[in-house]
Amino acid sequence: MNVLGIDVGAGAVKFAVFSKDGLRSFMGEEPTARTYPAFQAQLLDICGRLEKSHGIAAVGVGVPGFISLAERVIERSPNMRFLDGMALERDLAAALALPLAVDNDANAAALGEFLSLDEPRPACFVHLTLGSGIGSGIVLSGRIFHGSDGFAAELGHLLVNSQGRPCGCGNSGCAETESSETGIVRSYQEFACAPDPLSSRDVFARWQAGDEAAREAFRRAGTFLGVLLSQIVYALNPGRISIGGGVAAAGEALLAPAREELARRVVAKAAAGTRIEAARLGNGAGMAGAAALARQQPS
Ligand SMILES: [Zn+2]
Structure with a gap:
């Protein structure tokens, strides 16, 4: 199944579609919206477009900020203050008919780099x-x-x-x-x-x-x-x-x-x-890790 990995930065939203073998088949980038409603709409628009064009089955998003595990709320995002206190995962899930995972961007990048290593x-x-x-x-x-x-x-x-x-x-x-x-x-x-x-x-x-x-x-x-x-x-x-x-x-x-x-x-x-x-992956680590998180979601 194809999954979508989105890596959010204060300046740009980067996104890529990965096949079940982890191969990247599409990549895009656009400037990050400046308000929370516009940002939500931007992510939903990206998901909608790629669902149509690439048949994605799940979405993973890495965002900068401290995310509480219990409430799934972004407690603080020092470089994207409009995310402070926002339940991004819940808000996106309410409008998206796909399995979704949201995690901290650095955590996603770590998972992406980890998966790029040879086994064991x-x-x-x-x-x-x-x-x-x-x-x-x-x-x-x-x-x-x-x-x-x-x-x-x-x-x-x-x-x-x-x-x-x-x-x-x-x-x-x-x-x-x-x-x-x-x-x-x-x-x-x-x-x-x-x-x-x-x-x-x-x-x-x-x-x-x-x-x-x-x-x-x-x-x-x-x-x-x-x-x-x-x-x-x-x-x-x-x-x-x-x-x-x-x-x-x-x-x-x-x-x-x-x-x-x-x-x-x-x-x-x-x-x-x-x-x-x-x-190994440079700027691609966040997208690859977000896609791996998407793949871990139950469909
Ligand atoms: Zn410090």
Whole structure:
């Protein structure tokens, strides 16, 4: 059966149809609507169109935000505030005659990356998406781990620097204040004493050109990423941690200092048992994972 996987971001809604073998047969993208009623109508319109053209049998949606497990309500969506308090799954299900699953976008991406691995897959798998923040998901025995109430796997808000910067969550020193795109740009601006606005891609281009401040910025981000990895390894002992997102395109500039720091902090056997590698699916992980969630729904 064909299933539809939808990956919602603040800027764009991406969607793809997957066959029962997991092959992608169609992909589309459109700008995300700006109000809740328009957003609901947009998702229903996408579902309606693809049901007609591709005969989809179920729909999975990944959305940014904290989703409570019991009430199926989006408690808070920091980058899409119109979703705060909304029961998106219930509202869509009321208008849709197809099985539907809604989960956090980072959880969906983790499931998508997990399923892209060759078998045998690890019993415990962690995926980190380094973007403007750090999204993360944990897959245990092939299923997304939600914790007791749905708020598990917020790994970007683990403390890595007790003297660190304020974070959007209200704490300070969280991993995402150091190792996200925002963190890298901020470090570069501090090291280069340059307040100009620029992107993490610009900083990486300067790193490639041998810019010393850019090297320091990536080394700092990678080192704090290693601190985060050491906490994940000791808490979960995952067989594999994959790193995706815009910053991950910097590859070894980030991963080499992260592995070094991990090796410094964790007993050798535990570190050796965890493979740290770049994500495989890139931007497609969220759609693939949402489609896998759709497939897990009873029809
Ligand atoms: Zn935080």
